Amino acid sequence: MALSCDSPLLLWKQMSRTVMMYEELFTIVGYVYAGKILLSLTITIVRELRVIFRSRFWPIDLVSRYGKWAVVTGSTDGIGKAYAQELARRGLNIFLISRNPEKLKKVADEIELEFGVETKILDVDFSLSRDIYPRIASHLEGIEVGILVNNVGFLNETAMPFSRMCEDDLWKLIKINIAAATMMSKIILPAMIKEKKGAVVNISSVAGMHPLPMIAVYSATKAYLYYFSEALRRECRSSKITIQTLTPGYVNTNLISTSSYLRRGGLSIPRAGKYVRHAIATLGVVDTTCGYWIHELQLWFASLFPRYIISEVCMYLQAFLYKDTKPE
Ligand SMILES: NC(=O)c1ccc[n+]([C@@H]2O[C@H](COP(=O)([O-])OP(=O)(O)OC[C@H]3O[C@@H](n4cnc5c(N)ncnc54)[C@H](OP(=O)(O)O)[C@@H]3O)[C@@H](O)[C@H]2O)c1
Numbered sequence: 001m002a003l004s005c006d007s008p009l010l011l012w013k014q015m016s017r018t019v020m021m022y023e024e025l026f027t028i029v030g031y032v033y034a035g036k037i038l039l040s041l042t043i044t045i046v047r048e049l050r051v052i053f054r055s056r057f058w059p060i061d062l063v064s065r066y067g068k069w070a071v072v073t074g075s076t077d078g079i080g081k082a083y084a085q086e087l088a089r090r091g092l093n094i095f096l097i098s099r100n101p102e103k104l105k106k107v108a109d110e111i112e113l114e115f116g117v118e119t120k121i122l123d124v125d126f127s128l129s130r131d132i133y134p135r136i137a138s139h140l141e142g143i144e145v146g147i148l149v150n151n152v153g154f155l156n157e158t159a160m161p162f163s164r165m166c167e168d169d170l171w172k173l174i175k176i177n178i179a180a181a182t183m184m185s186k187i188i189l190p191a192m193i194k195e196k197k198g199a200v201v202n203i204s205s206v207a208g209m210h211p212l213p214m215i216a217v218y219s220a221t222k223a224y225l226y227y228f229s230e231a232l233r234r235e236c237r238s239s240k241i242t243i244q245t246l247t248p249g250y251v252n253t254n255l256i257s258t259s260s261y262l263r264r265g266g267l268s269i270p271r272a273g274k275y276v277r278h279a280i281a282t283l284g285v286v287d288t289t290c291g292y293w294i295h296e297l298q299l300w301f302a303s304l305f306p307r308y309i310i311s312e313v314c315m316y317l318q319a320f321l322y323k324d325t326k327p328e
Pocket residue numbers: 073074075076077078079080081097098099100103124125126127151152153154176203204205206247248249250251252253254255256272
């Protein structure tokens with residue numbers, strides 16, 4: 001007996017064929033997605049291994065590659081101090097710029113004693129007006145700067161909604177996190193370009209890779225540094241200047257010490273010395289990096305999710321890290 005068009009058996013067969021077709025399509029999409037994830041993980045791991053091998057077996061001679069002097073902003077504590085020490089260990093003379101004259105002298109004396117290099121100090125408060133920059137420029141005159149580490153940074157004591165932030169802190173964020181790196185580069189980069197030699201390390205943050213509520217302005221200032229740095233690299237390509245963007249995750253320093261959870265540290269929240277030993281090994285090898293392998297894996301993991309999910313999760317993470325913080 002012939003089957004009519006609307007016979008249940010025929011309909012069933014057509015439906016199964018459609019289901020199989022969609023099944024195949026979803027399988028292909030699944031494979032492509034899994035392949036993409038695997039590829040990005042492999043690239044991340046290979047990049048990290050390259051840094052480890054390069055620094056262990058073919059370390060870059062920073063003095064001959066970039067020059068004899070390094071300028072480090074915010075160099076009396078945390079990541080900046082650790083950078084000054086590590087660069088001195090690699091034979092560079094260090095020009096320390098920070099706000100506290102006593103701390104500056106102490107750090108400079110320690111560096112000279114331990115590493116036998118020359119140091120210079122300059123006390124500058126980067127939260128002040130633009131008048132500070134001519135003074136910095138005049139102190140740097142005649143010094144051939146090989147490496148500039150734009151490290152100085154500010155984060156208000158606790159995470160909070162933008163509307164509750166005081167105006168002073170907003171200006172500090174803009175002047176210390178944005179203006180300092182921009183103006184220091186303006187002072188130092190032209191000579192590097194003329195010499196076709198030098199490196200600028202801009203310390204952004206993983207907070208600049210995603211818009212982060214509750215630390216919205218900090219996050220935005222770090223995104224500025226990220227974009228500034230990436231664009232500058234293209235501009236400076238023919239001058240052979242290294243422009244490195246560092247996007248660290250949490251590092252155990254004063255900056256995050258108001259959170260009792262972060263203050264505890266751990267494998268993913270290294271001390272500044274440990275972080276910088278890893279980060280400095282990437283200079284001249286990788287242009288944009290977290291500087292620390294665990295942070296790189298954390299960033300890779302975050303890249304698997306849409307931006308709005310990361311922002312949402314981070315908002316509640318801030319509330320957990322800084323106990324008295326609540327979204328509006
Ligand atoms: N720690 C983290 O988890 C983390 C993560 C990602 C990115 N970062 C970035 O890394 C950089 C360094 O942070 P950190 O954790 O090392 O901070 P930190 O421990 O607070 O050290 C900051 C340094 O900058 C100096 N400084 C602060 N305000 C200044 C001002 N107005 N004028 C001049 N110097 C000033 C401080 O001087 P004093 O010695 O007088 O205090 C100190 O030497 C920042 O750009 C930060 O955004 C940090």
